[in-house]
Amino acid sequence: MNNPITLRGLSTISFWAADLEAAKKWYTELFGFKPYFERPGYFEFRLGDTQAELGVIDSRYSPTRSAASPAGTIVYWHVDDVKATFEKLLTMGATTYEEPVERGPGFVTATVVDPFGNILGIMYNAHYLEVLESLKKS
Template sequence: MTDSANQGIKTVLHPVSDLAAAKPVYSALLGVPPLADEPYYVGFEVAGQHIGLVPGGAQQGMTAPVAYWQVPDIEAKLAEVTAAGAVVKEPAHDVGGGRLVATVTDPDGNVLGLLQDP
């Protein structure tokens, strides 16, 4: 395994237009209350996965849920996938606590997320 190998999909973010309306639906679906509950983001942990709700996601270019592949070195993986033909949509940036995220698009325009934990 190389340093840029992925560790699977562990995070899926869903764009929502009404966070207050979406939160109880996802709580009922997942069977757990949110661990993170802020006006800008609601996050759940279940079965080893993180499910997040992003209010106003559509205005940020999210038109569908985005799966985030867990990688140990986000810059190395970005270089690898762009060399293979992906296009950077959102460069790597810190979303808090040292967690880095980035998105790319594949040749068909599908959005793929990358996530590196500190």
Template sequence: MLGLRTTIYKVGDINTAKKWYSDAFQSKPYFDKAFYVGFNIAGYELGLQPEEEPTTNKAESVINYWGVEDIEGEFNRFLELGATMHEKPTNVGGALVVASIKDPWGNIIGLIYNPDFKL
């Protein structure tokens, strides 16, 4: 195993989602086609794919957490951009704090503050 490479979010409107994710992750896509939009987020791939049948009713069995320095600030910034709260910032032991939001298409985006994790 080489580690996580790509997280893909399925969206009903890829053009609206491209703008939303550009604002949310403060990054422009490096790959931009109708079938896939790809962002490089600190060396990790965030991908958007259009859904054949758009739905906001998504499975909640897996959460990918994106590392942040200021979890409260980022959590609130995502909410200001139109995300909805999934799980408020919660200390899960030591200095680790996790939170999650749902994007406008119902995808869960996890946020984590973990000062002990090093690449």
């Protein structure tokens, strides 16, 4: 059966920052390590179980139709403790976009706006853990 996969997985999630050096410092503190890749106007971290990329780009290069305030699609990163992660983000200067909400058994979400205007979603997702476990078995 010929069934091509069109979306194979997240490659890079892009955030924007007018003060790139401040953003690099903030995200380095959050993650506990420095970006693995840098070039003028851009840096990247590899994160989590699948080493997904979070790139931060100088906002001068943002698409001309970008929203001026936090808006759009929210990417949720799995975390083991939503409440603790949410509180840590707030103490680091992020602001509440949506407080932690239980969406059903095994699913809790929250969102903050980082100091640079990007929406950062965090989530405890039971299905994420099930998929990880199945990948380990294969």
